[in-house]
Amino acid sequence: MGPVQADPAQWTREWPTTDFSRSTVKDWSDIKSGGPPKDGIPALSDPGFLPARQGRGLSAAEPVVVLDLPGQAARAYPLRYLIWHEIVNDQVGRTPVAVTYCPLCNSAISFDRRVNGRTLSFGVTGKLRQSDMVMYDRETESWWQQATGTGIVGQMTGRDLRQLPSWLDSWQGFREAYPDGVVMAEPRHNRSYGRNPYQGYDRSNWPFLYDGSTPPHGIAPLARVVRVGDRAWPLERLAETGEIRQAGVTLSWRAGQASALDAGAIGKGRDVGSVRVQNRDGVDLPHDVMFAFAYHAFWPNGRWMLK
Incomplete structure (x- = not known):
């Protein structure tokens, strides 16, 4: 079966609390099902961390998202986990963050999860727009474009998430730059972490x-x-x-x-x-x-x- 085209009337059964009357999407056919249903790609929340010097199982060259916020130990989020989960909801000091990765766009972006003083938590809709992940927030079930951090459907339409400075580095590069940094622990999910499901x-x-x-x-x-x-x-x-x-x-x-x-x-x-x-x-x-x-x-x- 091929990808399912967008149809807001059909989506209301899966998304009964999403306000589809509010949207910046001009052509609904731009949004397609990527295959997995809502939360079929399970976003993570409040992951555990280990001291970088105790990190095991990661090879020197494999990529990690580096988030180095003031006053906090630098954090490494390995793509071996993000490639399967795409979103990590985390709390770094007083800053609630969403570390995101869309494999189809190779887009690795970290956001502040606060919008107008309200902290949101994010999941994966299973939808794609121009091949980019469409996220949703669990508080209003509005849809967000991962590449831009902008609300595109629902109550949060037109809102923007603040992008945080983060970058991709090798695991070895992170450990050398941040010997006192920490690395995200392996999630408790049945996934082949370290394998690339998008080979080639x-x-x-x-x-x-x-x-x-x-x-x-x-x-x-x-x-x-x-x-x-x-x-x-x-x-x-x-x-x-x-x-x-x-x-x-x-x-x-x-x-x-x-x-x-x-x-x-x-x-x-x-x-x-x-x-x-x-x-x-x-x-x-x-x-x-x-x-x-x-x-x-x-x-x-x-x-x-x-x-």
Whole structure:
């Protein structure tokens, strides 16, 4: 059976408390079922952590999301877990956070879960829009676009989650940078953690369930780009130079991080390197290393930083 097209009337049976009369979605056919039902991909909440020096089972090159908030020990969220769960609801000091990863867009973004003073918790709808995960909050059952952090259906339509500075690094890179950091413990779910269920995906010619247009400038749909705000730098350009200082930001790249979406084992994927984005004062900035098609889909008027 092929993917099920969007139909708000049908969705009301699965989502009886979602207000489908409020939405910024212009064409409902843009939203498709990715296969799993609501919560079929189980988001995690309040995970356990171990000292990084006690972390076992992770290979040196495999990617982790790094979240380093002021006054708190830096945290590593391995993609070997996020690739199966996609959202981790966590509390870092006084900050409620959602660490998210959409494998189909390679989009790893961390958000503050507070909206107008209200703390939300997030789950996975099982729906995709332009191949990107559609999240929902459990408090209002509004739908949110993961790539942008914007409410797109329901009571929270038009609201924006604040993106936090986080980045992908290798497990070895994290341990070297943060010897006193902590790493998320393995969840208590029956999953093949460490295996990539999307083997070979980032070598594909076309993204799964994407029916938008191709990126401009001859850029391959699944080429990685570094998005900062509404600008995108091709990762290939950054990797060639190692550092780019442009538009008030400094982007740096170093080798040593495996692609989570390449080989059958996450830690054995080809080296795509690690990216850091900072302002002129060396302060880390929110950004995303995502596939070019997703940037083009959600920032159609964005600026491509090709030179």
